[in-house]
Amino acid sequence: MLEALPPGQPPTLVGPYRLLARLGAGGMGEVHLACRADTPTADPYRMVAVKTVRSDLEVDGDFRTRFRREITAARTVDGPGVARLVDADADAPSPWLATEYVPGPSxxxxxxxxxxxxxxxxxxxxxxxxxxxxxxxxxxxxxxxxxxxxxxxxxxxxxxxxxxxxxxxxxxxxxxxxxxxxxxxxxxxxxxxxxxxxxxxxxxxxxxxxxxxxxxxxxxxxxxxxxxxxxxxxxxxxxxxxxxxxxxxxxxxxxxxxxxxxxxxxxxxxxxGDGGDDGGGAGERGAGGAAAEVFPWPGGVLSLCASYGEAAREAGEAAASGAGVADLPTLGPVVPYSPTAMTGRPVVP
Missing domain, CATH: 1.10.510.10 (Transferase(Phosphotransferase) domain 1)
Known part of the structure; x- marks a missing residue:
């Protein structure tokens, strides 16, 4: 589920986006649920997942080159079944990118x-x-x-x-x-x-x-x-x-x-089986951004999706009302939202 941001803090902005809750972390950064600061929303399908670089990392030229490559790759693979890149800035003091938010578990x-x-x-x-x-x-x-x-x-x-x-x-x-x-x-x-x-x-x-x-x-x-x-x-x-x-x-x-x-x-x-034109059931967005079809997930997965969607709506409603998001669940995800990389080659027996 989502993890609440520290209570009592002013809204945190990354580019044009206001951070709503923490989704998870990887080896080099964090991922937050966010919405545009100028158009708050409670619709999970209009929210984004913003990936930012850890503040304690030195953002040198090579790092920015790698980050630009990630942005290029995400923009290039914009197609069915892939979380769409919405916005990015590799030249910001702390580079970031935003992809569509998927209200569901890994x-x-x-x-x-x-x-x-x-x-x-x-x-x-x-x-x-x-x-x-x-x-x-x-x-x-x-x-x-x-x-x-x-x-x-x-x-x-x-x-x-x-x-x-x-x-x-x-x-x-x-x-x-x-x-x-x-x-x-x-x-x-x-x-x-x-x-x-x-x-x-x-x-x-x-x-x-x-x-x-x-x-x-x-x-x-x-x-x-x-x-x-x-x-x-x-x-x-x-x-x-x-x-x-x-x-x-x-x-x-x-x-x-x-x-x-x-x-x-x-x-x-x-x-x-036939993947179909929509990426094998990956689904399309209807008017207003809502999911147009339901994938054949078992009940346990659908329940988790509903929980993610409800938590995101609560975060959006809190932001739209001018309140904080301190009352969101404090339980973090069971597994990282974003991957970590191995830092050394394992010994091959």
């Missing part, structure tokens, strides 16, 4: 709080995410950090978020030697080993791991020891015992060791 939080998804929901989720990835790859961008925490479950369908470490096909990574960016347990073998280039098939491998998690409640390479996780990934030794038979072949296909043996994102979408 896939990670939803599974922790409501359990693994039923097969129809997993199929619809996979088709939507695969369609979104196909659109991302079509504009020559790789996500490179597809994981449950970077998939938001809105009432109208999933949205892929956080292109902070995204990269164009031909780009050179702006990272130091030996640095791995990504999330253990949801990275491809070639990403971990560093011996082969990260390619669109690498995102497909991550998608397979995400779907296995959604269907079973457990990552396919989960282990208590990080070295064991890395070893299993580089051998593509996935544990799919908890994945239902109806979708296991597709997941196995995505998790093949050889990138050339994996399906494309578009092929995954076709295998899981």
């Amino acid at each position: 896939l990670a939080e939803a599974v922790v709080r409501a359990g693994a998804l039923p097969v129809p929901a997993v199929r619809a989720l996979g088709a939507a995410l695969a369609t979104a990835l196909a659109g991302v790859h079509a504009v020559k961008v790789l996500h490179r950090d597809l994981k449950p925490a970077n998939v938001l479950l809105g009432p109208a369908g999933p949205r892929l978020i956080d292109f902070g470490i995204a990269q164009a096909f031909e780009a050179t990574a702006l990272t130091s030697t030996g640095l791995v960016v990504g999330s253990p347990g949801f990275m491809s073998p070639e990403h971990l080993e560093g011996s082969r280039a990260v390619v669109p098939a690498s995102d497909v491998f991550c998608l397979g791991a995400v779907l296995a998690f959604a269907a079973s409640g457990r990552g396919p390479f989960h282990d208590d020891e990080m070295a064991a996780v890395v070893y299993r990934i580089i051998r593509a030794d996935a544990d799919l015992d908890g994945v239902p038979e109806e979708i296991r072949p597709v997941v196995e296909h995505c998790l093949r060791l050889d990138p050339a043996g994996r399906p494309t994102a578009a092929e995954v979408a076709a295998l899981l």
